[in-house]
Amino acid sequence: MSTIEQNARAGEGGALRVNGVAIEAAAIHDEIAHQSDAPDPQAAAKHALVIRELLRQRAIELKHIADGAAFDDTSLDRLLDRLLDSELNVPTATRADCERYFESHPERFRRNDIVFASHILFAVTGRAPLALIRHKAETTLQQVLSAPDTFGDMARELSNCPSAKVAGSLGQLLRGDSVPEFERALFDSQNIGVLPGLVNTRFGFHIVRVERRVEGERVPFESVEADIARFLGECVRHKAIQQYVSVLAARARIEGAVLGEANGPLVQ
Known part of the structure; x- marks a missing residue:
């Protein structure tokens, strides 16, 4: 203790x-x-x-x-x-600190990265307790991780987003197209497939699947040093x-x- x-x-x-x-x-x-x-x-x-x-x-x-x-x-x-x-x-932070961070996180300093992704949204509303919504989202995530081929069907059945009609597809996304929490989950890693954890945003809990990534070009250090x-x-x-x-x-x-x-x- x-x-x-x-x-x-x-x-x-x-x-x-x-x-x-x-x-x-x-x-x-x-x-x-x-x-x-x-x-x-x-x-x-x-x-x-x-x-x-x-x-x-x-x-x-x-x-x-x-x-x-x-x-x-x-x-x-x-x-x-x-x-x-x-x-x-x-x-x-010194310039050397900034340079080390820049070199250690190359995926964060590119422009025009494109991610093709889908999601299942469990929206947070006043009609259901937050704990129940989270539990349902976590249970569904484990089911989808165990059987990734069911993602589309789960999205059609459970997602509270209009994208449910197209199996949860969000199409192609650039940085700035989504809220910061969702963007970080998409762009701050190179994961492909169903992400291992829920993504929590102001809209609710998301199960996210990344189908494909298209890398953009790297930005110069001087433009992001500040x-x-x-x-x-x-x-x-x-x-x-x-x-x-x-x-x-x-x-x-x-x-x-x-x-x-x-x-x-x-x-x-």
Whole structure:
């Protein structure tokens, strides 16, 4: 059991407190609506609120904000920047870092790549619980992986997309033709056939089959250097936030939630 888990005095079921400061049930209820795509929305809501309270208390301790000051998602982002600047030395990506990333991920730096793909969409609606939709999608994925030839029939029968009429076919897709989550699944690997995991987007859960890939041309490093530096900077910041929250949680008294390794929704 980790230090953070040992600090969780009351498990998931009791009142939620951070260093004796109570987090109201109404706040948890409101936050659950923002965590609806998590496997356990209530636990995810508690994690997010505990992390916010840890940051709020540390900011008060360092006199970045006054006790009782308004605190929302916008101010949280600004506060994170101030806390990281004052307490951590977050390195920036060098040109050499960017060049290494460019050479290590050639598939990400081409233009005019084409992917021919199909999908089975399990749409998220208000009519069915999210857990049931996910379970149906996962069950269907295992069936299709075991018998790939059934993909078309499954798409016609189960998909909540108009493409169901053509066995789930989406035709040819270029970068920018789909939402970012779907695009990453299509273009950030060279997999052919049914992808091994569900693709989760704002529309629901997708089972995706890649029929064919047509490679485009590679872009010059100079045209993407700034984008790579920005991406690497975000990755470093993300890791720094995880470590920072872990340190705060390890020395806090947390009741009513188990943060694990502080990989809660706020720091994903």
